[in-house]
Amino acid sequence: MTASRPTPPTADPDWWRSAVVYQIYVRSFADANGDGVGDLEGIRQRLPYLRDLGIDALWLTPFYTSPMVDGGYDVADYRDVDPIFGTLADFDAMVTDAHALGLRIIVDLVPNHTSDRHPWFQAALAAAPGAAERARYLFADGRGERGELPPNDWESIFGGPAWTRVADGQWYLHLFDPSQPDLNWRHPEVRAEFEDVLRFWLDRGVDGFRIDVAHGMIKAEGLPDVGFSTMTTGRRQVELLGKGRLPYFDQDEVHDIYRAWRPILDSYPGGRMAVAEAWAETPQRLARYIGPDELHQAFSFDFLDATWSAESFRKVIDTALAEATIVGAPTTWVLSNHDKQRHVTRYGDGPDGLRRARAAALLMFALPGCAYVYQGEELGLPEVLDLPDDVRQDPAFRRTGESRDGCRVPIPWSGDAPPYGFGPAGCAESWLPAPATWAALSVAAQTSVPGSTLELYRRALRIRRAHPALAADAGEVTWQETEPGVLAFSRAAGDVTLTCVVNISGAPVRVGGYGEPLVSSETLTAQDGDRWLPVDTAAWFERR
Structure with a gap:
């Protein structure tokens, strides 16, 4: 393999600054061979769907050789594809087809630990x-x-x-499962190995990396005690994640690793990038992962954790934008991922949760920076809360009773019964069972249906890509005066202004003064000769 492998049609090295990235949990996206587990060929076959959705890049969860104790995050061989997902030839074909469609590929890198089978x-x-x-x-x-x-x-x-x-x-x-022993990143062989792994996948044409547990590779010298534990206080140490300092996370030396990686990324054409899954006790410490000599992005998990209130979102957005200004890099926004309960359910589940999730999507897509979409959120999928214990596969479930399987159920493509076209006709049941109520949420059931969540995403992403006020170099966020419980901000490019309004109050609000509506998560209403935005609804307005 060489670094001259084809890259996407646009060679903009700053593509990641305003991209929409679609996260694929590989086991649960599409099954081409009918064994009930998603695979690389399934992704390749569905690439036109992703192009038509309007995204810019795919992030693939680990597909490497693995015993699959933790869904592939226990890697036994970093340079090969696990047979359950296909072959290296399948990966190369997928990358080639994705690039031909103008889609970039980001792969998950798991450097904190290996599999115990490594x-x-x-x-x-x-x-x-x-x-x-x-x-x-x-x-x-x-x-x-x-x-x-x-x-x-x-x-x-x-x-x-x-x-x-x-x-x-x-x-x-092992900071995670016993089958995932932590590496010693002070060992030169470990550092050299992963620098070679980076080059291996860059040579195959990948456009970026999502760094798993990016804050975790260096542990404090002497391995000192935390000072409390579940056994002694009833408080789990994980409660400090993102809130306090732990001797096994966010040590200063971890930045030496990324300063060694950045020149490798920069040596390849086309804007190869890396995004950190990092937790730190302050915004200032999180910002240290981002910069011209380290990583390009770090996830804004505060946005994912915001409660459904105007005050919560406003605080999170202001903080994230201030951090972005400090480091000179764009903010990354995310509403759901493979580790967190889907936001339809977090926001209340049922019709209320879905309405709020649709509004949150318009809010996210109107903000400057990069947006990450978790597979199935464009369908309005809720968390599956009633999976039988005997089908759950998350290793955390066996140790704590908590499970991430509910957000990993394979997505529905078509048909009236599980597994909803996840694999070929007559294929095996999917590795996690889909609910009997998902027929109306499938891709086929929502395609070309006005008002469906899928068509809302498609329309919003088309506007986002084309509208000058939502471009990477457009104006920054300008907040508007509003009633309590309402968020409204504008972004401008020249004489064109786009305003996003989100109604999180308890009553409809008048929105006639913002300009002409472009898209709304629910239908606007007319009263007294004016436009009104319903409760739990977002809309974009344009003024020229």
């Missing part, structure tokens, strides 16, 4: 304490008279201790 970890287990093979991971002697206690009080994000003891008495660190 050859390095297998060699570490076979070696004696203190051997070179163990130095690539974080092995340590235990505490207590005979080393029977873990080396410190660190907890797994998935619940329980973050240490597992091996047969010879040492312990190894």
Whole structure:
């Protein structure tokens, strides 16, 4: 492979500044071979759908060789495709077709930990304490008279201790599942390995990377205690994520890694980029991941966590835009992903939740920066809350009772019964069962239907791509005076102004003074010779 592999038609190196990126949870997007699990060929076959939706790039969750204990985030081989998803040839064909359609490809990189089936970890287990093979991971002697206690009080994000003891008495660190041992990023072989992995996929034509647990690779020297644990206080350490300092997250040395990666990305044509899944205790510390010598973006999880209120959204938006100004990089907005409950359900579920989710989409797409769409949100999919315990596969469920499977149910494409065209006719049931109520939410059921959530997304994204006031170089957000519970902001380009209004109050609001309506999440009403915006509705207006 060479770096001359074709790239998308537009060679704009700053494409990521205003892109709409569609996240694909590969197991749950489209199944081409009928085994009930999504695959790369299924994605390739559905690329025209994604082009017509109006997105700019795809982010694929891990498809690498893996035992699939954590849905592929336990990687055994970073340079190959797991057979359940296809082959490297399938990946290359998908990239070629995506680029031909003007779509870019972002792949997930998982550098904090490997699978316990990775050859390095297998060699570490076979070696004696203190051997070179163990130095690539974080092995340590235990505490207590005979080393029977873990080396410190660190907890797994998935619940329980973050240490597992091996047969010879040492312990190894795993901030997630025991099948996901943490790498020692102070080891030069680890750093060299991942720099080569970056080049491997860049040579195959990928346009960017989403860095999993980007804040986690460096642990504090000496592996000090946190000072509290679930066992001693009833508080889980994960509650500090994004709110306080933990000795295993957001250490200053992690930035040395990204300063080494950025020249690699910059050495390839077409604007190759990286986005961090990073949590930090302050906006200022999160902003350190972004810059001309580190990563291009970091997810704005505060937007995802905002409550359905004008005050919450206004605070989150103002904070994110201020951070963007500091670092000179665009904000990334996200409403749902594969780790969080779908926002239809977070906003109230049922008709109320769907109406609010549609309004939130228009709010997000009107903001400056990059927007990330999680597969199925364009269909208005809710969280599946009633999956039987025996079908759940999230490793966190076994340790804490909490499960992310409800947002990972395969999306419906067509038909009146599960699995709704997820695979070929007569194929196996999908790996997670789809609800019997999803027929009306399928792609086929919503296509060309006025007012459907799918057509709302398509229309909004067409306008977003074409409208001068929503371009990357358009004016910044200007807030308008409004009634309590209403958000309204404008962006301008020359003599064209677009205003987004979101009604989160308890009553319809008058919107006749904002200009001509372009799109609205629910139908505007007329009364007293004026336009009114219904409750839990957003609309875009244009003034020339």
